[in-house]
Amino acid sequence: MSGERRCAPATERNREPIYAVLAPVLPYRGLVLEIASGTGEHAVHFAAELPGLTFQPTDPDERSRASIAAWIGHSGLKNILAPLELDAASPIWPVKSADAVICINMVHISPWGSSLGLMRGAAAILQKGAPLFLYGP
Numbered sequence: 001m002s003g004e005r006r007c008a009p010a011t012e013r014n015r016e017p018i019y020a021v022l023a024p025v026l027p028y029r030g031l032v033l034e035i036a037s038g039t040g041e042h043a044v045h046f047a048a049e050l051p052g053l054t055f056q057p058t059d060p061d062e063r064s065r066a067s068i069a070a071w072i073g074h075s076g077l078k079n080i081l082a083p084l085e086l087d088a089a090s091p092i093w094p095v096k097s098a099d100a101v102i103c104i105n106m107v108h109i110s111p112w113g114s115s116l117g118l119m120r121g122a123a124a125i126l127q128k129g130a131p132l133f134l135y136g137p
């Protein structure tokens with residue numbers, strides 16, 4: 001714990017292996033929407049490694065969004081946007097288009113409606129062929 005920056009030990013352990021799989025399937029440029037960003041550590045790590053991309057972290061939980069914002073401030077990175085409130089189950093998402101959607105460790109810990117909403121929401125904002133990347137389930 002450092003200020004509002006929360007640390008998840010599992011995130012520190014898995015961010016490199018996830019990055020290794022994720023990097024080759026992401027586009028070189030564009031917007032990556034992250035669903036269920038949690039502490040924000042993944043988004044900040046990926047944004048630092050992939051400066052050609054802009055990351056949009058989101059989470060429905062206010063405390064998580066505070067942690068994400070704190071990590072962004074601490075990182076000094078310019079290619080990561082302020083966190084948005086987004087519930088995957090909601091029919092209305094605050095982002096209307098993205099070049100990739102990533103969702104790490106949400107599907108298996110949330111009600112089935114979140115997964116259905118994730119599929120519906122991602123399909124609505126991604127162009128044909130753009131990736132939806134899931135980790136965890």
Ligand SMILES: C[S@@+](CC[C@H](N)C(=O)[O-])C[C@H]1O[C@@H](n2cnc3c(N)ncnc32)[C@H](O)[C@@H]1O
Binds near residue numbers: 011037087
């Ligand atoms: C186990 S944490 C994973 C956080 C982060 N992705 C990670 O791997 O460290 C699960 C996250 O899913 C979020 N979450 C739960 N239900 C959700 C929903 N319906 N839509 C979006 N996020 C949700 C929670 O707020 C929490 O931040």
